[in-house]
Amino acid sequence: MSSTYALRQPTTDIDGTSMPAAREHAPTGAATNHARPHEHAQKAAAFVANDARLHWHDQAIWFLRGKRDRVSSAVPDWEQLRSAAEQIKAHTLSQIAEYLEQFERKAIQLGAQVHWARDADEHNRTVHSLLAERGVQRVVKSKSMLTEECHLNPYLEERGIEVVDTDLGERIVQLRREPPSHIVMPAIHLKKEEIGELFHQQLGSEKALSDPKLLTEIARQHLRQKFLAAQATISGVNFAIAETGGFVVCTNEGNADLGTSLPPLHIACMGVEKVVPRLKDLPVFLRLLARSATGQPITSYTSHFLGPRRGAELHIVIVDHGRSGILRREEYRRSLHCIRCGACMNTCPVYRRSGGHSYGVTVPGPIGSVLAPHINPAAHSSLPFASTLCGSCSDVCPVKVDLHHQLLVWRGELGRAGLVPFSKRVASKLGGWILARTWAYRFFGKLGRWFLARLPRAVVYNRWNVWGRQRELPAPPRESFREMYGRRRGQ
Amino acid sequence: MVEVGLFIPCYVDQFYPRVGLSTVELLERQGVKVDFPQEQTCCGQPMANSGCFADAAPLARNFLSIFSRYRYVVCPSGSCTSMVRNHYRNLLPDGPELNEMRGKVYELCEFLHDVLKVQLRGRFPHRVGLHQSCHGLRELRLGAGSERRIDGFDKIRDLLSGLEGIELVQLARPDDCCGFGGTFAVYEEAVSCAMGKDRIADHESAGAEIIAGADMSCLMHLSGLLQRQKKPIRVMHVAELLEEATV
């Protein structure tokens, strides 16, 4: 049986609706289902053009990679942990339906209520109706990439509900009305002076502040009022444990714990892939997660929720939104292992030098580039090519997602779907034709070298010569290797 | 006597013939019989890299038919070798010919290190920055890499260790990508050059006179930047370096 709800045609955007995601990533008012094969390259070029900012961003992100390196060096069983994590996830995916049913059963026994959402739209409607039924108008939210993926905030705001993102980085980008640029450090693309100016404009603080401690204190006081006034809280889920029906949320700031201990309603949103089988599987992931993400041995708070608080309600929303489709695809299945640590972004030489916003999707970087094309291959066709396939991401990934192999597989799939830009296709056809014939290869090779050696510089380094913008072409030798070798052999 | 089929990457054949000659020289000095089948052209990586697998597949089939007869196939390029060993299965159906080829195609350094087990002695009194080409490093595992927490090893370093006077400089980022990435170099030109310039800056700070590596594609990109900026650092393929040093 095939469920037609799983969106496979590239006619709708990442949130599964035809509502333009214009407010976040698409050009204003534009439909978001047309091919944008050069999008990353264009945005990246703009990012690179500001040389000082480029290097600042690259160093900032590399710093995270360095922290990950140092802390993982102190873990003697690091590679065994990665293998164990990979295998636990692979096993879980092979019985995922059973584990989710077990999780639901146990969660209900503990007093939680469980809802299922096929896509972003259903997720948003489910969350909204839970809030609306209870007359909730003020919500605090701790970090959930899933709710970002579903564009929950604008959905609720359009319906008159105030949603305050309480993670400091997320609050900053929320106030700036822009998407996060990194899944763990949402505001890493901003300088402290910019944040100082933002707080001055939006929170009424003094002008020209830039001390991070002071700015954090301002945010603390501001958010504290929001926690105390909140009528409901929305959180993500890092791990849902089938064995117990409980789930775990990992944070550093304490925002999830403040949010979930005050208002009488807690809505926890999770993708289907967040389930793990048993409690004893948890430490494998907990020992890898924070070390991979920020270089800490563990986050400040690792909160275990088993049923609602006394006198409060707990609702869990389990979301598919394309994940069952990915599960079906053997070549991409391992991307569902992802625990959203961000290590791949931190190591990616392209992400570091182009920034999260160049990707045009909720989750950027290597993992984003293998997830996004599932829902809208045309809109995100530039992403698998925003990579040199260097493989560093795959080697830092705590759950061993074969990211750089999946990027290559995506390239082939996009090629077959005709979503590769025309110029590449033509060059490839032409190159393929020549290289399939030894005589043509030798002839055009020699011809090319002959011309290159004689054409005036201005002709060679014309405006269509993209290589030649910042690089010299290699000097054309008079003889190719085979000619020199043949001569040496007296042939 | 060890007999190998020599596979020379298309761009090495056309633009860096000396790398090919150095490869032959190094192998012959070890008593290897080298055969260069003239029909060869290209492994198909540029097409596959662009997502045009259908254009690459015939080249993969040609490669197999040209090289299957050899006991070993040796190539002075990590990315071309990885294309055959790891990615031909994306282009062609599984089969005995492909599976056999995957086990017998070698990049030059890994062939010298693992199969011939050479201990090269010589002299190369220069400050050398070793560029760890990504495909060689992370796909062929020529070295441990900076990401994984395993015992360190580096086959290229081992090959260079017998050279008197050589100083391998200490880089701030030992294996950050140079930014070539095949068609990436053109289609994401801005990021590609930013990455290459950062590599060069690292080698400069570390005092390298020569940037050496096992993939001429990376070196072509870095050299292009160095020459445009008129910088004195030069590039050498490890094959050229070893040939010169162990005369």
Added chain:
Amino acid sequence: MANSRELILSALRSAEPTPIPLPDVSGVGVRYPDVRQQFAKAVADVGGRCVLLSAPEMLDEALSSLAEYAQAKRVASLVPGVRKANVELADVEDAHDLHDLDVCVLPGELGVAENGAVWIREGASGNRAGWFLAQHMVLVLPGASIVHDMHQAYERIDAGARGFGIFISGPSKTADIEQALVIGAQGPRSCTVCVIG
């Protein structure tokens, strides 16, 4: 008419790959020559403060030497022997009223040497909002409860019973502004761990 739950579960079931066994994770883990010492170091590394005491009677004196405790006006404690404790968490009807708590002293069940984490379950007193609203947190745990790593921790704790449990490792913190580490984000500004025995 199938509902969303059925549709999702059947889509997943039909997409599941061939079963793969769960791995045996008994081989992973880390062991330290001295767990107390490692724990104390880990607590300091994560921005907390670790105090080693030989007996529970020494707790109040140790706390008195902390500026935040000495200056505190409103103190809640679930650990006996804290003289300045003047807020009874169990008696507070509305947790919002705990917004002006200065110090909250909590009993830890277990400590983890590899990361300085302390496991606490919310018991009958409830009102855990106070734990996070308090400006400063103090955790008290028996030295004998310190284990080497998280695997050992999960073998000992009850993380399956109804309610709330948490591993707390140091004070709240953030590095969201230009990666400058700021200790004291939304939750407690400091975390002092008193190890007894």
